Amino acid sequence: xxxxxxxxxxxxxxxxQLDNGLNVYVIPREGFKQTYAMFxxxxxxxxxxxxxxxxxxxxxxxxxxxxxxxxxxFEQESGEDVFKTFARYGAMSNAFTSxxxxxxxxxxxxxxxxxxxxxxxxxxxxxxxxxxxxxxKGIIEQEIRMYDDDPAWRVYFNxxxxxxxxxxxxxxIAGTVDTIQQIDKDTLxxxxxxxxxxxxMSVVVVGDVDPVHIHALIRDNQAAKDFxxxxxxxxxxxxxxxxxxxxxxxxxxxxSMPSMQFGFKDMSRVSGKEMIINEYATSIGLEALxxxxxxxxxxxxxxxxxxxxxxxSYDVTPRFAHSIFGGNTKDPDRVLAVVEAAFAxxxxxxxxxxxxxxxxxxxxxxxxxxxxxxRALARYFTSYxxxxxxxxxxxxVMESLTLEQVNQxxxxxxxxxxxxxxxxxxx
Amino acid sequence: xNQFQTREERGIYVHVLPTDKFRMNxxxxxxxxxxxxxxxxxxxxxxxxxxxxxxRYPTPEKLQLALDELYGxxxxxxxxxxxxxxxxxxxxxxxxxxxxxxxxxxxKKALGILSDVMLRPRLEDGAFLPEYVQAEKExxxxxxxxxxxxxxxxxxxRCIQEMTKGEPFxxxxxxxxxxxxxxxxxxxxxxxxxxxxxxxxxxYVIGDVEIDQVxxxxxxxxxxxxxPQLHFQAVQVQHETHEVKEVVERLAIxxxxxxxxxxxxVAWESDDYAAMHVCNGVLGAFPHSKLFxxxxxxxxxxxxxxxxxxxxxxIISVYAGVEFDKIDQAVDIIREQFExxxxxxxxxxxxxxxxxxxxxxxxxxxxxxxxxxxFHLNGLIAGRVRTREEMIEAFQKVTVEDxxxxxxxxxxxxxxxxxxxxxxxGA
Numbered sequence: 001x002x003x004x005x006x007x008x009x010x011x012x013x014x015x016x017q018l019d020n021g022l023n024v025y026v027i028p029r030e031g032f033k034q035t036y037a038m039f040x041x042x043x044x045x046x047x048x049x050x051x052x053x054x055x056x057x058x059x060x061x062x063x064x065x066x067x068x069x070x071x072x073x074f075e076q077e078s079g080e081d082v083f084k085t086f087a088r089y090g091a092m093s094n095a096f097t098s099x100x101x102x103x104x105x106x107x108x109x110x111x112x113x114x115x116x117x118x119x120x121x122x123x124x125x126x127x128x129x130x131x132x133x134x135x136x137k138g139i140i141e142q143e144i145r146m147y148d149d150d151p152a153w154r155v156y157f158n159x160x161x162x163x164x165x166x167x168x169x170x171x172x173i174a175g176t177v178d179t180i181q182q183i184d185k186d187t188l189x190x191x192x193x194x195x196x197x198x199x200x201m202s203v204v205v206v207g208d209v210d211p212v213h214i215h216a217l218i219r220d221n222q223a224a225k226d227f228x229x230x231x232x233x234x235x236x237x238x239x240x241x242x243x244x245x246x247x248x249x250x251x252x253x254x255x256s257m258p259s260m261q262f263g264f265k266d267m268s269r270v271s272g273k274e275m276i277i278n279e280y281a282t283s284i285g286l287e288a289l290x291x292x293x294x295x296x297x298x299x300x301x302x303x304x305x306x307x308x309x310x311x312x313s314y315d316v317t318p319r320f321a322h323s324i325f326g327g328n329t330k331d332p333d334r335v336l337a338v339v340e341a342a343f344a345x346x347x348x349x350x351x352x353x354x355x356x357x358x359x360x361x362x363x364x365x366x367x368x369x370x371x372x373x374x375r376a377l378a379r380y381f382t383s384y385x386x387x388x389x390x391x392x393x394x395x396x397v398m399e400s401l402t403l404e405q406v407n408q409x410x411x412x413x414x415x416x417x418x419x420x421x422x423x424x425x426x427x
Numbered sequence: 428x429n430q431f432q433t434r435e436e437r438g439i440y441v442h443v444l445p446t447d448k449f450r451m452n453x454x455x456x457x458x459x460x461x462x463x464x465x466x467x468x469x470x471x472x473x474x475x476x477x478x479x480x481x482x483r484y485p486t487p488e489k490l491q492l493a494l495d496e497l498y499g500x501x502x503x504x505x506x507x508x509x510x511x512x513x514x515x516x517x518x519x520x521x522x523x524x525x526x527x528x529x530x531x532x533x534x535k536k537a538l539g540i541l542s543d544v545m546l547r548p549r550l551e552d553g554a555f556l557p558e559y560v561q562a563e564k565e566x567x568x569x570x571x572x573x574x575x576x577x578x579x580x581x582x583x584x585r586c587i588q589e590m591t592k593g594e595p596f597x598x599x600x601x602x603x604x605x606x607x608x609x610x611x612x613x614x615x616x617x618x619x620x621x622x623x624x625x626x627x628x629x630x631y632v633i634g635d636v637e638i639d640q641v642x643x644x645x646x647x648x649x650x651x652x653x654x655p656q657l658h659f660q661a662v663q664v665q666h667e668t669h670e671v672k673e674v675v676e677r678l679a680i681x682x683x684x685x686x687x688x689x690x691x692x693v694a695w696e697s698d699d700y701a702a703m704h705v706c707n708g709v710l711g712a713f714p715h716s717k718l719f720x721x722x723x724x725x726x727x728x729x730x731x732x733x734x735x736x737x738x739x740x741x742i743i744s745v746y747a748g749v750e751f752d753k754i755d756q757a758v759d760i761i762r763e764q765f766e767x768x769x770x771x772x773x774x775x776x777x778x779x780x781x782x783x784x785x786x787x788x789x790x791x792x793x794x795x796x797x798x799x800x801x802f803h804l805n806g807l808i809a810g811r812v813r814t815r816e817e818m819i820e821a822f823q824k825v826t827v828e829d830x831x832x833x834x835x836x837x838x839x840x841x842x843x844x845x846x847x848x849x850x851x852x853g854a
Contacts, residue, residue, distance in 0.1 A: 010525075083715055
């Protein structure tokens with residue numbers, strides 16, 4: 001067990017990699033009532049083509065299968081639903097699937113050992129039958145239809161689709177009503193066996209806990225299971241061409257006001273510390289440029305074309321990266337025109353020293369704020385681990401970034417050729 | 428320490444909870460007023476207007492800059508509805524400087540900004556600045572129109588409105604669209620003055636602070652003359668239903684929404700409140716509850732089917748997203764679950780799981796500073812302040828007989844369904 005310490009934040013993470021390859025992190029937070037635990041696999045909707053270790057040919061799986069698999073993990077051979085097992089020990093349990101991660105989690109204030117054991121066991125004991133797979137299709141179909149009525153999801157996904165030409169990120173995480181029909185138990189097992197190997201997974205536990213005890217519990221649990229070391233999984237993603245798929249997409253829905261998002265595809269493919277530098281140079285630049293106290297944001301706010309919920313984000317992983325800006329607006333084209341002019345100006349002259357300092361100060365504070373949420377801490381930690389980066393490096397990186405680095409990143413990133421727009425208009 | 432220390436002067440209550448558990452310090456400041464047709468709309472606009480700027484920070488940009496300088500401190504101002512009260516709610520979050528390289532006196536500076544926004548708005552000729560009022564009226568129209576954008580929330584609110592027609596509870600949190608145009612800078616200022624003078628003011632501070640210092644700082648800032656209102660109209664909790672109302676609305680949507688409004692005739696202040704929570708838990712609050720197990724797991728009719736207890740008014744709301752042609756089947760299954768509980772068909776497991784889940788949820792909330800304030804204020808408004816520990820103890824004592832007894836009083840009032848447009852069988 002190795003301690004990773006951040007003196008400034010007065011926070012430690014205790015890390016161990018087990019013989020089967022599983023990475024375990026325990027982050028003690030004194031005084032917290034809840035313990036939040038997340039068991040995650042580096043497997044999401046973009047892993048649609050891969051070579052099963054030991055096989056010669058690549059496998060292509062139906063869209064939505066990672067998410068389908070997440071649903072099916074809750075079923076157990078005993079017939080008892082996992083929700084129920086957690087309920088027995090007063091825990092709240094859940095799971096989610098993203099582009100590149102599937103995570104199973106619980107939060108509890110009691111019976112930590114029992115809950116942690118439940119989490120480890122159910123995720124490692126799949127039980128799929130033809131019948132229980134068929135039954136799940138009705139539930140997932142309703143989940144897909146629910147999202148079809150959600151304007152925020154529609155505008156977001158249309159944007160992602162508009163950005164990427166061949167990258168599987170453009171496929172809806174849940175798949176479609178048609179593609180989920182092609183999913184069967186054999187394919188689920190194939191995906192499970194490939195991606196749910198401990199060497200492709202991590203456990204993060206946050207709470208008022210004893211790291212030695214937690215590490216011992218997980219180590220013993222894993223030692224009793226028979227996992228052979230598995231070679232690296234070969235994931236196949238076609239090379240994404242540079243330009244976006246389409247510059248603009250519109251859809252109509254029953255909503256009160258147009259909802260828009262626009263963003264820039266980013267071809268950076270970095271990981272580890274380099275990725276953190278890239279991520280925060282870009283983020284500080286975007287916050288300085290269009291964050292809530294920027295002149296640009298306030299010009300649009302005063303003009304009445306955006307409200308305070310207009311926001312930006314920058315997502316970066318070793319396999320995709322993009323920025324997204326958006327909100328509700330009565331005049332999407334006016335917003336685009338104002339932004340276009342301001343972005344052109346920023347790439348030419350850069351953001352000011354003052355705006356840079358303000359943005360950096362704000363983002364450091366927000367990182368401190370995240371530490372008060374067990375959930376946020378566990379999620380951040382997992383996502384950085386999966387990108388071979390260290391969450392604790394972030395504040396140091398932010399403090400060492402220079403205005404020149406930030407302006408350089410803005411120039412690279414805000415390339416008009418890489419921009420796409422998605423608008424949902426009222427019917 | 429888990430309880431607030433309270434000091435009061437002139438109807439201003441300062442509740443302080445000193446703790447070094449969090450990396451952030453939190454201030455929540457609230458004005459409470461009776462929910463009334465005439466004042467609901469202007470009161471709803473008020474917090475958003477005040478949050479546009481003050482004497483010292485005269486524009487949204489300057490205000491945001493001041494916050495960013497406090498390491499990304501956040502200030503939100505919203506209107507809340509608690510039972511038949513409207514609550515103007517300001518929340519401030521600021522990092523504790525112990526975890527930052529620079530930054531001194533952040534808490535005191537944050538309190539300064541908050542009090543400035545609450546007490547020293549931008550005025551012109553003895554009323555609010557007309558441009559700001561105009562802009563905020565426009566924003567508020569959009570806020571009201573946007574209620575329809577989230578179909579799940581929309582259907583839930585419509586069901587409650589139909590159910591509580593003619594009672595103050597039916598007044599929407601955001602007020603009425605048709606009353607926005609009546610608002611003038613003078614009329615809004617008068618509503619504000621009335622609020623400053625008469626509304627009970629509760630200010631919560633949770634964080635690494637010293638009680639006497641905080642109390643002194645707050646009273647010296649909030650030093651106006653006041654004539655606080657002491658008595659409020661009691662909330663109408665008891666209801667007799669004679670015939671179940673069925674309301675159908677049609678919109679262009681992909682998935683049907685089913686909402687059922689049920690009177691519990693038990694509210695926050697009742698000795699049966701804990702038992703009603705357990706009853707709602709057995710019924711539909713959790714993944715182990717009857718609704719989830721039967722509607723989703725057994726019949727695959729929905730992705731979500733849950734129930735929620737509104738504590739001030741004593742309403743249980745059932746909500747589900749269901750295929751249009753399966754809504755009737757879902758209603759039948761939901762009815763059956765109510766009957767099952769009334770007959771006492773509740774397993775020991777269901778009781779045990781529900782009680783542990785409630786205890787877990789109440790303990791977990793102690794990790795979120797704002798939820799301390801929220802829970803305390805709910806108690807004050809309902810006229811019975813309980814601690815979370817008391818609630819936890821009460822849950823532990825609830826028996827099956829208690830649940831059956833309170834379940835006997837449950838009465839279906841309104842079945843609200845949102846369906847697709849007639850002749851359009853898109854799903």
